[in-house]
Amino acid sequence: MKNKGILIVISGPSGAGKGTVCKQLLDNNTYWLSVSATTRTSRTGEEEGKSYYFLTKEEFNTKIEQGDFLEYAENYGNMYGTPRSKVMEKLDEGQVVILEIDIQGALKVKESFPDGIFIFLLPPSMEELKHRIINRASETPESLMTRFKSAYKEINYISKYNYAVINDTVDSAVAKVESIITAENCRVDRMKEKILDSKEGLIHEQLYD
């Protein structure tokens, strides 16, 4: 029997700092980041299979029909999706697979992947979230208010997640996510497989008689 990896879904409202946390998490560890497929054209510097898998609309639709997306959505006329086959391949290799995704996407992934570990990244406070949205956006006050309201509303979905991590500093948020992954690897259900895999016949025989 093969050790299976863990799917770690890092999600949260826009402005929570998902991108920064995931970047440092991947710099520190040998986790594998799931790469999205998209129908939009590639920009300068973007690499096929690293930034995105660039697909034609026909290719994308075929994959939808084949059920090869854990989730997909349209954004400004372009399609974006998480390829199931790639994720499954890495999980079968026993890897930790990181999926950085918005809340709607995470909820869809959870439907087909309830065993994934869903981490909700929170800004240090709603005030801070407000600042981050203001600093980042070049929008009208009206559209800003829409984004605040949407962020507030989205936080209600936290109850669908396994863990919540407050992104007060990137270092501490990353350390917490690393601890969550270590702890999940120690769960008895996962350990059982490892123990079965080991050559310690005595444990093997005695543990499951």
Next chain:
Amino acid sequence: MKNKGILIVISGPSGAGKGTVCKQLLDNNTYWLSVSATTRTSRTGEEEGKSYYFLTKEEFNTKIEQGDFLEYAENYGNMYGTPRSKVMEKLDEGQVVILEIDIQGALKVKESFPDGIFIFLLPPSMEELKHRIINRASETPESLMTRFKSAYKEINYISKYNYAVINDTVDSAVAKVESIITAENCRVDRMKEKILDSKEGLIHEQLYD
């Protein structure tokens, strides 16, 4: 509402290294170690309330009747028990309470405290467990065999636990237990209370409408 602490039960077969791991865990952190009550007489150097709570048989029996033990057992004619009131007091203060206990005791604690986090400490291998039991014990081959068999059998109870940690080195086992505690503190169910507790009214209102 008060943040409640976490009860961490560190358990496992005799020879797995519970004592060494707990000692380092408490040296590194501000966790609170549950102190057992006993009817045995104190030995030189043992301190009341630190090594044990030393009780008379009458006092111990009264506490049994009052339901003040999370678990208790007789060992070589003396009674040993885990005082519920002390554990509850520290949990109410929001502390991480560590309980170092054998497997039978842990299973009893679980009956009255299913929300505790139960960690099963494993020796690196059954061969290593055998060595540890041999090195420690000054027993006849027959009684050694009884201890091996009992240790093998006890490992079957691992499925009642939340986590399993292999004690290959003390440092790595302690780091894993620390990660488990960090992760448990990030569980959404626990975080909800913290968020409710915080002064961030906006999160408060939006999170539970």
